[in-house]
Amino acid sequence: MTETAFRRMKDLPSTRLLGTGTPMCAGCGGLLSLHEIYDILGENTVFINAAGCMTLLSVYPFTPFRGSWLYTAMGSAPAGAQGIRDALDILLEQKRITADEDLQTVVLTGDGSAYGMGLSATSGAIDRNLDFLYICYDNEGYGNTGQQFSEATPHAAKTSTSKGPRGFPGFKKDLFDIWAANRPAYVATVIGTEPLDLARKIEKAKNIKGPRLIITLAPCPTGWDYDPKETVEIGKLAVQTGVWPLKEYIDGKVAHTKIPRQRKPVEEYLIKQGRFAHLFKPERNEKLLTEIQQRIDAYWDGVSN
Amino acid sequence: MTRRLLTGNGAAAWGARLAKVDYVPAFPITPQTEIIETLSEWFDNGEIAGRMTTLESEHSMITAAGAAAITGTRVFTATSSQGLLYGMEMLYTVAGWRAPFVMINVSRGLAAPITLEPDHNDILAARDSGFLQIHCATCQEVLDSTLIAYRLAEHEKVRLPVIVNLDGFYLSFTREPVEIPDPEQAANFVGPFDPESSPLRASTPTSQAVAVLGGSPYSYFRYELHLAAQEALGIYDEVATEFAKQFGRDYTAIETYHNDDAEFSFVMMGCFATKAKEAVDRLREAGWRIGLVRPRLLRPLPEEALQKALGDKKAVAVIDQNISMGKGGVLHTEIASALYDLKDRPLLVSFIGGLGGRDISQEELFEMASTLRDAVEKGESPAPRLLYTANELREIRKLQSIANVERQELNLGKKLGEEQGKGKTND
Numbered sequence: 001m002t003e004t005a006f007r008r009m010k011d012l013p014s015t016r017l018l019g020t021g022t023p024m025c026a027g028c029g030g031l032l033s034l035h036e037i038y039d040i041l042g043e044n045t046v047f048i049n050a051a052g053c054m055t056l057l058s059v060y061p062f063t064p065f066r067g068s069w070l071y072t073a074m075g076s077a078p079a080g081a082q083g084i085r086d087a088l089d090i091l092l093e094q095k096r097i098t099a100d101e102d103l104q105t106v107v108l109t110g111d112g113s114a115y116g117m118g119l120s121a122t123s124g125a126i127d128r129n130l131d132f133l134y135i136c137y138d139n140e141g142y143g144n145t146g147q148q149f150s151e152a153t154p155h156a157a158k159t160s161t162s163k164g165p166r167g168f169p170g171f172k173k174d175l176f177d178i179w180a181a182n183r184p185a186y187v188a189t190v191i192g193t194e195p196l197d198l199a200r201k202i203e204k205a206k207n208i209k210g211p212r213l214i215i216t217l218a219p220c221p222t223g224w225d226y227d228p229k230e231t232v233e234i235g236k237l238a239v240q241t242g243v244w245p246l247k248e249y250i251d252g253k254v255a256h257t258k259i260p261r262q263r264k265p266v267e268e269y270l271i272k273q274g275r276f277a278h279l280f281k282p283e284r285n286e287k288l289l290t291e292i293q294q295r296i297d298a299y300w301d302g303v304s305n
Numbered sequence: 306m307t308r309r310l311l312t313g314n315g316a317a318a319w320g321a322r323l324a325k326v327d328y329v330p331a332f333p334i335t336p337q338t339e340i341i342e343t344l345s346e347w348f349d350n351g352e353i354a355g356r357m358t359t360l361e362s363e364h365s366m367i368t369a370a371g372a373a374a375i376t377g378t379r380v381f382t383a384t385s386s387q388g389l390l391y392g393m394e395m396l397y398t399v400a401g402w403r404a405p406f407v408m409i410n411v412s413r414g415l416a417a418p419i420t421l422e423p424d425h426n427d428i429l430a431a432r433d434s435g436f437l438q439i440h441c442a443t444c445q446e447v448l449d450s451t452l453i454a455y456r457l458a459e460h461e462k463v464r465l466p467v468i469v470n471l472d473g474f475y476l477s478f479t480r481e482p483v484e485i486p487d488p489e490q491a492a493n494f495v496g497p498f499d500p501e502s503s504p505l506r507a508s509t510p511t512s513q514a515v516a517v518l519g520g521s522p523y524s525y526f527r528y529e530l531h532l533a534a535q536e537a538l539g540i541y542d543e544v545a546t547e548f549a550k551q552f553g554r555d556y557t558a559i560e561t562y563h564n565d566d567a568e569f570s571f572v573m574m575g576c577f578a579t580k581a582k583e584a585v586d587r588l589r590e591a592g593w594r595i596g597l598v599r600p601r602l603l604r605p606l607p608e609e610a611l612q613k614a615l616g617d618k619k620a621v622a623v624i625d626q627n628i629s630m631g632k633g634g635v636l637h638t639e640i641a642s643a644l645y646d647l648k649d650r651p652l653l654v655s656f657i658g659g660l661g662g663r664d665i666s667q668e669e670l671f672e673m674a675s676t677l678r679d680a681v682e683k684g685e686s687p688a689p690r691l692l693y694t695a696n697e698l699r700e701i702r703k704l705q706s707i708a709n710v711e712r713q714e715l716n717l718g719k720k721l722g723e724e725q726g727k728g729k730t731n732d
Contacts, residue, residue, distance in 0.1 A: 044507045063512035071514040079365030083372030124361030
């Protein structure tokens with residue numbers, strides 16, 4: 001990465017643009033990311049939200065946003081961004097507003113909308129080359145309704161709709177690749193516990209036009225069943241074990257931005273979360289643990305840079 | 306002003322053009338598509354300014370329409386039938402946003418079975434959404450109502466989206482002579498778009514459509530919406546009166562035809578009401594005192610006007626081109642509730658007809674008139690009638706017979722094939 005304003009941790013802004021006192025859960029990994037992202041995006045931003053945990057950020061008559069916010073519905077936040085972007089463009093073209101009145105259109109949804117119900121609207125927005133930033137906070141399940149499995153739930157995780165001994169039988173959908181296949185302007189994975197990597201990617205995304213996606217893994221104490229104080233540790237382990245590869249897609253190429261030199265065994269990440277407890281108790285599920293480790297190893301074997 | 310042969314769809318597109326809309330989020334669906342094709346051509350060759358965006362669904366289209374309206378642009382869109390239902394979640398949502406824009410619905414029956422031809426179950430499914438509804442019977446009315454609809458939607462006491470409804474095929478594809486108002490006069494009538502207090506702008510940060518906790522704030526906003534919709538009744542009269550003064554065409558909230566001195570009335574919505582007009586003419590020639598009442602506004606419902614127009618009748622036939630399963634005609638319930646408070650209310654007789662574009666014949670309308678007279682003689686209303694002729698039933702039975710014969714032959718062929726197959730393995 002070149003010409004970044006964020007070379008060291010102390011370069012990160014400490015403006016804290018997002019207000020406090022929201023009803024998010026203690027230790028919310030998604031909120032951690034949003035704080036960091038908002039500080040870099042700035043207040044000339046309109047967040048277009050879909051149904052999910054973060055819908056509760058703005059509850060009448062309070063809002064933590066210095067900029068603007070619009071709640072739409074679970075399936076059509078990118079279409080809300082389309083309407084706002086088109087309207088602002090028309091007003092700018094016809095000189096009915098000045099350039100300093102313009103807003104960045106930022107879609108903010110959870111994985112339920114981003115990986116599932118909203119994917120058709122997202123696909124349409126990419127096809128139309130909509131100039132918008134999509135931020136997905138991915139807590140790997142329908143968190144706001146009590147963590148039922150979603151299309152982003154990892155294999156074997158226990159959720160409130162996959163309580164059996166093997167947990168969730170499916171596999172986490174690859175939203176990064178789905179986006180990248182459509183050749184958008186930018187796609188990146190981030191996590192709030194790697195703030196420097198996150199800041200550089202948001203900085204880059206902010207200065208590109210076209211459809212851009214940021215997926216931030218959102219460790220979720222309530223949904224993943226761990227003590228809220230562990231959020232940062234679990235986030236770091238997600239990167240160190242290689243479960244959550246930090247990467248970006250730009251100009252047709254995928255590059256990994258932080259390759260763990262010596263990957264920790266995945267069970268160090270899994271054992272900290274109640275949703276994976278059945279892999280260790282009452283006895284170790286060696287077969288499943290090996291399978292999960294092999295899948296991660298196979299991913300990194302295919303990474304060239 | 307010019308006079309031109311236009312389809313209902315063409316008239317709708319002209320309405321949007323004369324209202325100088327900025328933005329058209331679109332999605333094609335029969336029988337509406339001609340509207341967006343026409344507008345797309347005008348945008349492409351620079352005849353109108355602004356932008357059209359084709360979304361990937363009606364759900365997204367209505368989201369984009371609402372979002373662009375609250376960002377401060379004049380928005381027009383159009384849909385029909387399945388599309389209206391696909392976008393239903395967003396109809397309620399953008400009405401709650403108080404997003405003022407105009408949407409055309411070209412009425413078409415709903416699946417299943419899937420069909421292309423008209424009835425009003427689609428538009429009536431949107432009845433409680435918060436969109437106001439204007440129902441049209443002629444192509445001229447479609448154009449003029451679109452202009453009126455912008456004034457209504459954008460009025461400071463209303464600020465609600467409006468649907469202008471026309472019937473698929475019968476109106477959407479029928480060419481009628483339409484007077485196209487002078488563009489400058491039309492633009493002056495509609496006026497510039499006022500984005501009001503807090504459009505989405507850098508200098509006016511605002512959180513919109515936020516969540517509420519508990520029934521009290523929820524009720525507050527829902528009541529606000531209802532009161533604004535009720536307010537729209539008086540505003541509609543003002544705007545329609547001004548329109549009549551400027552353009553010479555009068556669009557009262559309900560249209561009446563030979564109704565003042567009538568003993569009996571037909572009540573109908575949409576362009577099938579023109580069939581009832583013809584029946585009124587012919588029945589009057591035969592000595593009947595009968596008239597027609599056609600609500601243009603369905604939301605808000607002009608209850609007082611309906612009471613005035615129908616209160617003194619002996620009996621009223623409500624002809625519904627829709628059906629609420631397990632209840633009957635939706636317009637019938639609306640009229641019944643509007644008249645209930647009257648001391649001497651007329652007998653109401655419910656007829657369901659015209660579903661999926663099925664014709665309502667003159668003979669059927671004459672029969673309805675006789676039913677009204679019989680009801681008055683007996684002093685009670687008969688059970689609701691589902692219009693269907695013995696001949697139609699016979700035709701359906703014939704089709705079923707053909708289908709059964711085909712099925713039997715297919716099964717017989719399969720059986721023979723299996724037996725031959727078995728024979729071979731035995732050899």
